Amino acid sequence: MRDCIFCKIIEGFVPCMKIYEDEHTYSFMDIAKDVDGHILVVPKIHKKNILDCDEETLINLMRTVKRISNHLVDNCGYDGVNILNASDESAGQSVPHFHIHIIPRRKNDGIDAWPKFEGAKEEITEIWEKIKL
Numbered sequence: 001m002r003d004c005i006f007c008k009i010i011e012g013f014v015p016c017m018k019i020y021e022d023e024h025t026y027s028f029m030d031i032a033k034d035v036d037g038h039i040l041v042v043p044k045i046h047k048k049n050i051l052d053c054d055e056e057t058l059i060n061l062m063r064t065v066k067r068i069s070n071h072l073v074d075n076c077g078y079d080g081v082n083i084l085n086a087s088d089e090s091a092g093q094s095v096p097h098f099h100i101h102i103i104p105r106r107k108n109d110g111i112d113a114w115p116k117f118e119g120a121k122e123e124i125t126e127i128w129e130k131i132k133l
Ligand code: 5GP
Pocket: 005, 016, 028, 029, 030, 031, 032, 085, 086, 092, 093, 094, 095, 096
């Protein structure tokens, strides 16, 4: 078996608090204890992140992200969600199996889920010229 903690969770070799499962995706509580209700959603197939993920896997993953998000708001008393992802170590990815974080949100819950950026160093127009498709 692949030496991947999320593959081991999906295959039942490592316990988790499962939220949801279907043919293509798996979802469980994050154990970080950093914010209430922190959920992870992963594809069952091992992909590292969005960069190596095929479109069909991505669509299946996002379908589950939406299903869980709507469930949180419709049935669990939440008002919204933050959807977070780090793709590559450069972006802060620590577990190399593609995963989307869902943070359930309530009005005035005091959670600041937006990173504290240090301020842009380059001209927007210069970067725009380099990166536009
Ligand atoms: P990343 O930093 O790659 O975006 O997020 C990885 C997440 O996986 C972290 O929030 C971390 O708490 C979570 N995590 C790491 N190991 C385990 C584990 O064994 N079980 C669960 N449920 N979550 C884990």
